[in-house]
Amino acid sequence: MTDIPQNLKEKLADLDRSLTNLEESFTPMLSKSQIEIQSEFTPLEQAKLNLVAVYAMNSLFWAYLNTCGLEPLGKGVKTELDRVRTYMNRVKEIEDKAKAPRLNSDAAKRFVRNALWQSAHKKSQPGSSKAEADQDRPVEAPPPKKKKKLIKKKSKKGKHPK
Template identity: 35%
Template sequence: MESDIDFGDLRDDKLIQQKLTNFHNSVQKIGKIVELSSNPDLYEKLTTKEKVDFDLFMAYTLNTLFWLYMKTKGEDPNKSEIKNQLNRVKEYMVKAKDANDKAHRPRVNQAAAARFIKHGIHYKDGDEPEEPPVKKMKLSD
């Protein structure tokens, strides 16, 4: 992997070079995403669902980056408020997913359900069945 990183004393260690290069590339990708998020024209073109997904993604990403920052400083992020914030964003991700899935659930055919109820219930207060309504019968001679 060719990169513009000066590895100095680590130029012989290919494993560390690869990990540092991957890290550097990931940081650049994050920078591009953050740069895109500051463009209001792109954000306005998104649908409501895409805006919700994007906002949740950004909230989770920034909280995760802060969690990583605390970890690099030697602090325990699990004892800080950042853990609660990450859990809160996860809860909203689940809520957003559930809200989106409601649109794809099967719908009840109300007319058919009404017919089932109308013709299927022959019980009143007790367990004894009610007599079905008498139909007029034509007697033919």
């Protein structure tokens, strides 16, 4: 191991730490059966959990092939990762659709009907006309008119201002 460059040793140590961390993260999930885990989540959460697990396994297989010196593109791993990403996007669309505001058409119809009824009701009631409403209000004096100032230009030697 003395002939391995120092920077490669550091990268291998980082990889080892990352894999140990990943293994510790998966330990709670691996200690239960899949049925027990699935029963704790809603169907949408189950789909997300399954997709994350499949994506993680494919990513680990990609890393394994790379560490063995094999080209992962020829093994179908890339197409599988793309397929999982497509399903992740579909789940996200479903999630966004569920969060989107919904139009309650019955409530909107009632709102419009009541607004139109109130408008028609005000017009049909005696004493609700504009002329009668204006009679109840005290008369206000009109605002004062603004005075225009005339500016005289000085004329130059016999020329008149235009």
